[in-house]
Amino acid sequence: PASMPRPANPARHQQRGATEPHTTLQAFVKNIPKTKVEVQSQLTKPSLQARVIFWRSLSTMVKAGIPLERALNYLAKQSEDLHMAQICLNLADFVREGNYLSDALARVPQAFSQLQIKMVAMGEQTGAMDSVLGDLSEFEERQRNLLMRVKSSLTYPACILVFALLMVIFVPPLMLNGLFKLISNSGMEPPLLTKLVMAFSSLAQNPLFFIPVLLAVAGLAYKFPIWLKEPDSRRKLFENFERIKPLKTCLR
Numbered sequence: 001p002a003s004m005p006r007p008a009n010p011a012r013h014q015q016r017g018a019t020e021p022h023t024t025l026q027a028f029v030k031n032i033p034k035t036k037v038e039v040q041s042q043l044t045k046p047s048l049q050a051r052v053i054f055w056r057s058l059s060t061m062v063k064a065g066i067p068l069e070r071a072l073n074y075l076a077k078q079s080e081d082l083h084m085a086q087i088c089l090n091l092a093d094f095v096r097e098g099n100y101l102s103d104a105l106a107r108v109p110q111a112f113s114q115l116q117i118k119m120v121a122m123g124e125q126t127g128a129m130d131s132v133l134g135d136l137s138e139f140e141e142r143q144r145n146l147l148m149r150v151k152s153s154l155t156y157p158a159c160i161l162v163f164a165l166l167m168v169i170f171v172p173p174l175m176l177n178g179l180f181k182l183i184s185n186s187g188m189e190p191p192l193l194t195k196l197v198m199a200f201s202s203l204a205q206n207p208l209f210f211i212p213v214l215l216a217v218a219g220l221a222y223k224f225p226i227w228l229k230e231p232d233s234r235r236k237l238f239e240n241f242e243r244i245k246p247l248k249t250c251l252r
Helices: 010-012 022-028 047-061 068-078 082-096 100-108 113-125 129-175 175-184 193-206 206-226 231-242 244-251
Strands: none
Touching: 022 231, 047 068, 047 129, 047 244, 068 082, 082 100, 100 113, 129 175, 129 193, 175 193, 193 206, 206 231, 231 244
């Protein structure tokens, strides 16, 4: 319940007597460009593999009785992802000050979801941090495995789609001009689809046609990822995709 008083921070009691000097922390992460980022929004989202390793390693070390601050320092030292190493350093600094781990995770929303932050907070309140971290690590691993399966399943169709689009763009203007002239000189009324292909072929032969197309594609490739980062934008996009019956069950 919201009225339940929050227990004392277990990390604060664990790290007494085990806090390493900040100079030592900076020494063993000297390969990281920035040992500490004061503004949390400047931190970059780490890779999915780095997040999987973070949760699994943190769960293992907490179950072994290693204090949170020391565990985060070890993760910063051993992480091959520089962005995750920077995040671990900031988490360790925040925990060292006596704050909850869930509060530290909330300072880096680009790396940790609200579900993960709330579960860690629940583990702190119930004293089952090791169990919660284990569940989170298993959940993150299942998410990664699912994403990898989806990517591997979509690779071949995506290649076929790109190849088909290239065929539609380049084959008519380069290889079918003679056939189009024959159709035009025959006096017959071609079907609508043939008319469209002939019109596109005549446009594609003009180099100026590709300039606005390339500008539109570049603008879309630049603006769409930025737009997709907004929660409301993702929700609207998901709602629109849900209206397509073949995608509704798959998305859910």
